[in-house]
Amino acid sequence: MVTAHPAPGAALRGTPVVPGLGLGPVLLVRTEIDPDAVAAFAARPVPSEGREEEALALYDAAVAEVAAGFERRAEAGHGAAAEVLTASAGLARDKGLRSAVRKNLRASDSTGLLDALHAAVAQFVELFTQMGGLMAERATDLRDIERRLVAHLVGVPEPGVPTPSQPSVLVAEDLAPADTAGLDPSRVVALVTERGGPTSHTAIIARQLGIPCVVGTAGALGLADGVTVLVDGAAGSIEIGPDLDTAASRVEADRAERALVAAWAGPGATADGVPVKLLANVADGESAGKAAGEPVEGVGLFRTELCFLSRADEPSAAEQADIYAEVLTSFAGRYVVVRTLDAGSDKPVAFATHEGEENPALGVRGLRLSFDNPGLLGRQLDGIAEAARRVGTETWVMAPMVATVAEAADFAAQVRERGLKAGVMVEVPSAALLAHRMLEVVDFLSLGTNDLTQYTMAADRMATDLAHLTDPWQPAVLQLIAITAHAGRAAAKPVGVCGEAAADPLLACALVGMGVSSLSMAAAAVRPVGARLAQVTMAQCEEAAEAALAAADPAAARDAVRAIVG
Missing domain, CATH: 3.20.20.60 (Phosphoenolpyruvate-binding domains)
Structure with a gap:
């Protein structure tokens, strides 16, 4: 299927979260894990004797790595970012999630660890979503934890935001706390997400970092990698292929305004x-x-x-x-x-x-x-x-x-x-x-x-x-x-x-x-x-x-x- 990209001159609108202007090429954030590595892990022969214990040992080792990663980022951060990352570490270690994985493994001899983990996460995502409020926001965090656990299990690097080679506008379906907290404002000039609300973790951390941010932007993932956009975090607009001279002038005026703010x-x-x-x-x-x-x-x-x-x-x-x-x-x-x-x-x-x-x-x-x-x-x-x-x-x-x-x-x-x-x-x-x-x-x-x-x-x-x-x-x-x-x-x-x-x-x-x-x-x-x-x-x-x-x-x-x- 060919993805239809918005035409130059068009604009998308979302919910404004952090004011400011950001001009740069789109860098799409993808969270997929190498399917070949996943298939190879799932196809491994596992002896029936000791199957559950072996699977849980692998699970526990992956949890330890993922939780430790969150904690390292929390120690390097501060404020809301550190609080959210610490909470994610706790969520990764949650005993209820481990119990659900164990239960799924026991349900059938044909259930592999990846399937057991996915089913357990899906169970808690549904529960959190039904609870609403900030618990619904934790569903995003839990899906991110699942991706990181799977990466450790199959032996590939954890998914996450790539380091931009030039100042860029990050565009994603949503961003997990571990990704948002580690952003460099000198490299990420704006954030645009297709999901999320004004009180999501992405919004809270972006506000702390001072990165212009628009969330809940329908059609954001239809933007092409590399296309230049102007993000207005106050108006909630994303202008596609703007006139570069006009856009640069607006960004410069915004920088002057930010200097006044800092003073x-x-x-x-x-x-x-x-x-x-x-x-x-x-x-x-x-x-x-x-x-x-x-x-x-x-x-x-x-x-x-x-x-x-x-x-x-x-x-x-x-x-x-x-x-x-x-x-x-x-x-x-x-x-x-x-x-x-x-x-x-x-x-x-x-x-x-x-x-x-x-x-x-x-x-x-x-x-x-x-x-x-x-x-x-x-x-x-x-x-x-x-x-x-x-x-x-x-x-x-x-x-x-x-x-x-x-x-x-x-x-x-x-x-x-x-x-x-x-x-x-x-x-x-x-x-x-x-x-x-x-x-x-x-x-x-x-x-x-x-x-x-x-x-x-x-x-x-x-x-x-x-x-x-x-x-x-x-x-x-x-x-x-x-x-x-x-x-x-x-x-x-x-x-x-x-x-x-x-x-x-x-x-x-x-x-x-x-x-x-x-x-x-x-x-x-x-x-x-x-x-x-x-x-x-x-x-x-x-x-x-x-x-x-x-x-x-x-x-x-x-x-x-x-x-x-x-």
């Missing part, structure tokens, strides 16, 4: 001096220490559950205090917003999460875990309060997945008993619609736009086919943000955004215009957002907010805001 040193404010607090999202003491060196006024989201993903037993309040104190110490003289356990769904914590839920994304997660286990929340609040007392850093505490005013009031009472400022996450549409009443019982609100978008649009945020719905620029999502921000202004209480929407410099302008008082994001995104806000007035932000709210769809909203703020 921005804070604090956050509009061009006419209206302050906007820019904050960092952190996961532990190490990430907090790195974020503290950026021009941020504090932490807007300390994801405490990420400290405990590998813990089988609940740490005591004293142990928790030691962990939290590491983060608070890095931000002495500033302030830290601590989120209580957002466990459940895609972030299973052994000592907290309910097992066997049919629909965990809509189940017992976040604050709901404390309904039948109040001691879980009480001990965490005790740990947070002790850390705050010990370090002296101003500490705010917020709960995830709050749906009713009564839940907010009960949580706030427990937080204030410990002398801390209380708030809640606005992730459930009901919380946004009742924001004015929520603010009667709490001190602040923080919009988690990832989940708010997912629940508002009834679309799994990891579903590639629904990426157009899980876009935070969706009019319905923007309306809920505006309602919440208006309630904050009326009550004279802070309303922040700590989801991925805060890291979009263009959307940040509209959010500030709506009345959002703080933006919290990955540390790498702070300078681009701060530099963009410094170039626009509050009046422009308010005009941008009105234009975005009036738009018919996300693309129209982006275009309207870009026309106002540049």
Whole structure:
């Protein structure tokens, strides 16, 4: 079959993830393993006696190599990339996957190791996909692990991204964490994937690396190797065979803009001096220490559950205090917003999460875990309060997945008993619609736009086919943000955004215009957002907010805001 390639002058569109322009030849990423090597391994005669033990010994050796490879890359990386690679190493060693391989080997004497592995992976991919959320994203990671295991078993190099011989645009169906984390931004000028959403691992790591990125791009694999394309990570467009002089001029202007971004040193404010607090999202003491060196006024989201993903037993309040104190110490003289356990769904914590839920994304997660286990929340609040007392850093505490005013009031009472400022996450549409009443019982609100978008649009945020719905620029999502921000202004209480929407410099302008008082994001995104806000007035932000709210769809909203703020 002859592949039809898009004609020069044509353009593809996807979901914009990391702004910036990248011009270069397409380098298609292929993940196939030499079929001859696979066939030769599968055809090997294996004695029936000791067959299972021999196969599992080969499997265990391959797992050890693959997991060690992930860990080496994690040690060389940092931030989100290191976290994702460490998680992949754990997934490769998963005992449940090994048990499934063993079960498949026992099912039939004719089942070879490669078939047993493939069937086991397929079983877990189906399970993860059904669970939705970030667990669905792990299906991509698992398929990548399978390819790497097969490569070791058949004796060929692990598949992965080739090293470009010249600055190139990588185009792939999707990229695994191990591939994305190892990219060299001087060689990879842009990323384009056919699958994936704005909160996929590819998107998160690309944002950290500062590589322009567009995901969910239908027809991307139809691009021919070597054809020159111009990728616009802000508009989500891929221009095929552009005029080289015009494209080069646009790229040069983009580089100048990036230089301004790199020079921005804070604090956050509009061009006419209206302050906007820019904050960092952190996961532990190490990430907090790195974020503290950026021009941020504090932490807007300390994801405490990420400290405990590998813990089988609940740490005591004293142990928790030691962990939290590491983060608070890095931000002495500033302030830290601590989120209580957002466990459940895609972030299973052994000592907290309910097992066997049919629909965990809509189940017992976040604050709901404390309904039948109040001691879980009480001990965490005790740990947070002790850390705050010990370090002296101003500490705010917020709960995830709050749906009713009564839940907010009960949580706030427990937080204030410990002398801390209380708030809640606005992730459930009901919380946004009742924001004015929520603010009667709490001190602040923080919009988690990832989940708010997912629940508002009834679309799994990891579903590639629904990426157009899980876009935070969706009019319905923007309306809920505006309602919440208006309630904050009326009550004279802070309303922040700590989801991925805060890291979009263009959307940040509209959010500030709506009345959002703080933006919290990955540390790498702070300078681009701060530099963009410094170039626009509050009046422009308010005009941008009105234009975005009036738009018919996300693309129209982006275009309207870009026309106002540049």
